[in-house]
Amino acid sequence: MADAIDALSGLDDNGLIKLRAALDVEMRKRxxxxxxxxxxxxxAIHFFNNTPGCPNLQAAPVGTAxxxxxxxxGERYSIKTICNAKKTGTVYPDQEVKDKQLFEHLLVVKVQxxxxxxxxxxxxxxxxxxxxxxxxRMNAWxxxxxxxxxxRAKLYSAA
Numbered sequence: 001m002a003d004a005i006d007a008l009s010g011l012d013d014n015g016l017i018k019l020r021a022a023l024d025v026e027m028r029k030r031x032x033x034x035x036x037x038x039x040x041x042x043x044a045i046h047f048f049n050n051t052p053g054c055p056n057l058q059a060a061p062v063g064t065a066x067x068x069x070x071x072x073x074g075e076r077y078s079i080k081t082i083c084n085a086k087k088t089g090t091v092y093p094d095q096e097v098k099d100k101q102l103f104e105h106l107l108v109v110k111v112q113x114x115x116x117x118x119x120x121x122x123x124x125x126x127x128x129x130x131x132x133x134x135x136x137r138m139n140a141w142x143x144x145x146x147x148x149x150x151x152r153a154k155l156y157s158a159a
Contacts, residue, residue, distance in 0.1 A: 037089065040081025040109035041068045043117050047156065054156070066091055066102040076103040082145050083111050087133070090140035101125050108143060108150065121153035 011019065027034040033042050041059065048054040048069075055071040068079040080088035088108055094100040106128045108121040123131065123143065131149050132141040143149060 036081050036083060036111070036115070037079075039115060040111065041079045043081075043111070044077075044079050044107050044109050044120055045069055047117065047120060047158070051156070075105060077105045077107055078103045079107045079109060080143070081109040081111060083113065083115070086145050087135075088143045088145065090135055090138045090142050091128075091132070092140045106143065108145070108153065110145075110150075117158040119158060120156040121150050122156065123153045127152060 008016065008019075024034060033039045045057045045059060048057045055073065055075065057069040057071055057077060060067045060070050060076070066078050067076040069077040071077065078091060080091075082088060088106075091102065091106070094102065102125075104125055106123040106125075108123065110118045110121065112118050128141075128143065131143055131152060133144055134140075135142050
C-alpha cells in the first residue's frame with residue numbers, strides 16, 4: 001500500500017485527475033462511502049456498535065432530516081465529521097418551530113488527515129443548544145471545532 005501511495009507523487013496532474021475519476025467510479029460500484037461526511041457516519045456507527053457501553057446504532061433512512069443514526073432505544077443521532085475544519089457542517093432548524101428538538105445527540109467525528117478516527121465528541125441536545133452558533137449565510141446552526149467547545153462534550157477516544 002505504501003508503494004502505491006508513493007507512486008502518486010510520480011503522476012502528472014492529468015494522471016492524478018484521471019486516477020481520481022476512476023477511483024470515484026470504482027467506489028460507487030462497490031457502494032463505498034467516498035465523502036468525508038459519509039465516511040464519518042460509518043466510522044461513528046462502527047465505533048458505537050463495537051465499543052462496550054455505547055448504544056448500538058443503525059443508519060437512519062437516507063434523506064432523514066438532521067438524523068444520521070438511530071439507537072435501539074429510538075434516540076436520534078446527528079453525525080458531523082471534521083478533519084481540518086474550524087466548524088461542523090450545518091444543522092437546519094425546523095421550518096415551523098425554530099427551537100424544536102431535532103435529535104438527542106450530535107456526534108462530532110474528528111478524523112486525521114488520512115481519515116483515521118481521532119475522536120468522537122457527543123453533544124446532548126441541551127449542550128448543543130448551549131454551544132451552537134448561527135451561520136447566517138446557510139441559515140443554520142453549527143458547532144465550532146475549538147478545543148474549548150469540543151472539551152465540553154463527552155469524549156470517545158479512538159486510542
